[in-house]
Amino acid sequence: MKEYWGSLASILGVLAFCQSLLQVLIPPELRFATLKLFNRIFNMFTSYCYFDITEIDGVNTNELYNAVQLYLSSCVSISGSRLSLTRALNSSAITFGLTNNDTLFDTFNGVTVLWEHIVTQRQAQTFSWRPLPDEKRGFTLRIKKKDKSLILDSYLDYIMEKANDMRRKNQDRLLYTNSRGGSLDSRGHPWESVPFKHPSTFETLAMDPVKKAEIMEDLKDFASGQSFYQKTGRAWKRGYLLYGPPGTGKSSMIAAMANHLGYDIYDLELTEVHNNSELRKLLMKTSSKSIIVIEDIDCSINLSNRKKGSPNNSSSIGRSYCDPEMRSGTGVSSGDEGGNSITLSGLLNFTDGLWSCCGSERIFVFTTNHIDKLDPALLRSGRMDMHVFMSYCSFPALKILLKNYLGSAESDLDEGVLKGLEEVVDKAEMTPADVSELLIKNRRSKDKAVLELLEALKSKAEMKLKSGGCVGEKNLNDVEEEEQEKRALESPKEGCDFEDSVKKEEEDEEKKIK
Ligand SMILES: Nc1ncnc2c1ncn2[C@@H]1O[C@H](COP(=O)(O)OP(=O)(O)OP(=O)(O)O)[C@@H](O)[C@H]1O
Ligand SMILES: [Mg+2]
Known part of the structure; x- marks a missing residue:
């Protein structure tokens, strides 16, 4: 045995010596050409082809590398003797991965492939604005030549999709808000986010079980309806209008929807959006698999008809003191796309027009306490796919x-x-x-x-x-008061002064009439 090891060591020693001799004697160009030739000969005789997926592609991080890493973590058996463990930012789950130079077999559509995780030391870098990691990482995928055309594209698509799903499942939900009033963060994002941990679920939501089941079914169909939307030529989005008195569970329903589907929530504060183009930019910066919410839509913007001075105009009722136009005293919204205020037409473009299709799998939810105050344009069929009345406790x-x-x-x-x-x-x-x-x-x-x-x-x-029904009216007043209180709390600076002055004006006018 001793002799065997001894002779092996001497062979390796000779090989190493030859290699260094060749390196000295043969110029790098010739060495490279020889290597290429060897590779060609090797490829001619092997029945496999190989694909390298490096961690860094030029100077950018290769999305596919991250996706493969995550995907393989679901195939790695926990019983493996050595695994790498990772916990991503905003994630409560730990993922397992292949360690350096480890291999793994995977089967897709009946074809078995081999993955190898290759980690090598990076050569010393010259000066760079963006220093690269010391280690060069990559995956090599080995597929039989005859299977390549059969599975390669679909396999990689499958990996990307699976990785995205896993990322979403592992990550905590996020709640985004545009409360920064149009300014961008250091990465150019107009949305701020916090982890979303609302405990409301469809199980805890108190409402008619039939209606609840209908909504859950609708959400399920939506989330799994990619091919349906593609086939019918519709944008993959859905609109819900939740209406009913305060305290009936509209916000709780939104949280339940997000928890049920695993979607993030974008809570759009319309009073912070200055014009239609800003609204469009916000929309473009939302991700798919998300719920875009506009709460209390009736008091967020001027909900007048798109035509200026329309007789159908319900704006004076629906408008609130939060409305920037009301505050500035202009009164009438321009309705123009490029105007300096946000209009119903801008909002409809946001939810329904061409711009609504940038990205996919998105749900729009509007809530209101007064459906009667909404412009018919918002209620027309096809705008909000489902109108859900959140009623008093049954x-x-x-x-x-x-x-x-x-x-x-x-x-x-x-x-x-x-x-x-x-x-x-x-x-x-x-x-x-x-x-x-x-x-x-x-x-x-x-x-x-x-x-x-x-x-x-x-x-x-x-x-x-x-009170023979008068309580109903009284209730409405109570509701009105409660809402005003809520709005004042939400935007005290904007609300109070203007509201007081409007009230005072109204009182003065009443006195005059008397
Ligand atoms: N349908 C419901 N099922 C379970 N809990 C509910 C329901 N409705 C209200 N609640 C409870 O009341 C609280 C307030 O409800 P929620 O904020 O969802 O009402 P809302 O309809 O959004 O009211 P508002 O119109 O004032 O925004 C919730 O935190 C929840 O605890
Ligand atoms: Mg609410």
């Missing part, structure tokens, strides 16, 4: 809240109490937010919570009955 919704907050299933509750709740809940017109508050308050004592809730519902229903 009996099925109430049962979900009882389960969520008290852990009480229907069977756990006293039959009489349950019947009582069913009788009054619709008449009381209480929002799920109000019901939730009551349940949270008494969550330590289930019986007390349910009885108190029943009492609250009964008294609200009675009040409503006594």
Whole structure:
């Protein structure tokens, strides 16, 4: 044995000596040509072809390298004796990878290929503005020559798609906002992001189960509908209009949608957008697989018809003190694309026009407390694909809240109490937010919570009955007040002064009329 190792060492020594001798004797050009020739001869006789995917392509990072790395991490068996572990930024998951110069077999469409992760030391660099890493990394893919044309393109597409999916699954959702008012960050992005960790899901959402199932089905069809949208020539996007009184779960629904699909959310603050072209730029900087949200659309911009001075104009009702035009006193929106304000036509182009198609798989969600204040152009069929009414708490919704907050299933509750709740809940017109508050308050004592809730519902229903419908109007006023409070809180600087002056003007006018 000793002799064997001894002779092997001496052979290797001789080979190394020959190599260094050749390096000294043969000029680099000739060496390179010889190597090329050897490669050619080797390629003629081998039944494989090889593809190198380097980490850095010129000076840019090669997207394909990252995708292959992530994809292979799903094929690597955890039982492997040596693996590399990574945790990406904004990710809560750890991924396994091939270590240096490790190999792995993978099968795609019945064809087996070999991947090798090759890491070599980079030669000393001359001066560069962008220093490269010390190690040169790359993957080499080995495929049989006869299989190359069969699978190469589709295999690489598959890897890219799978890697994107994995990236999304591993990464925390992000919530983007354009609150910077048109200015860009150091990388030229107009959106700021924070990790999105809203706990709302379709399971916790209290609403009619049939309606809920319909929405979930619709979302599922949308997310898996790439070929359908392609076949029908439609842009791969969907619009939802969520409307209903405050506290009925519109924002919770958006969070549930994002959690269900694994999409990021872009919360578009229209009052921070100065004109239509800025709106377009914002849209272009959104990624696919995302939900673009405009909350309280009726009080975000001038929702007048696109034609100036249209008789159909509902703007004076829908306009808010948040509207920059109202603040500046111009009153009427230009409606021009290049104007210095954002218009309904700009918004429709954003959601519906040619610009809406830059990128794909996007959901637009608008919310409003007053659907009646929206311009018919926004409601026309094809604009918002689904109109979802978020109603006051119904009996099925109430049962979900009882389960969520008290852990009480229907069977756990006293039959009489349950019947009582069913009788009054619709008449009381209480929002799920109000019901939730009551349940949270008494969550330590289930019986007390349910009885108190029943009492609250009964008294609200009675009040409503006594006032013979006037409560409805009163409620509307309450809603109006609540909204104004909310807006003032959201944009105190913009809201207060202007609102006060408008109110004062209105009061003065009323006095004059009297
Ligand atoms: N349908 C619901 N299911 C479960 N919880 C709800 C529902 N509606 C409201 N809530 C509770 O009330 C809180 C407020 O609800 P949410 O913000 O979703 O209402 P909203 O309709 O968006 O109100 P607004 O019109 O004021 O924006 C939520 O945090 C949630 O806890
Ligand atoms: Mg909301």
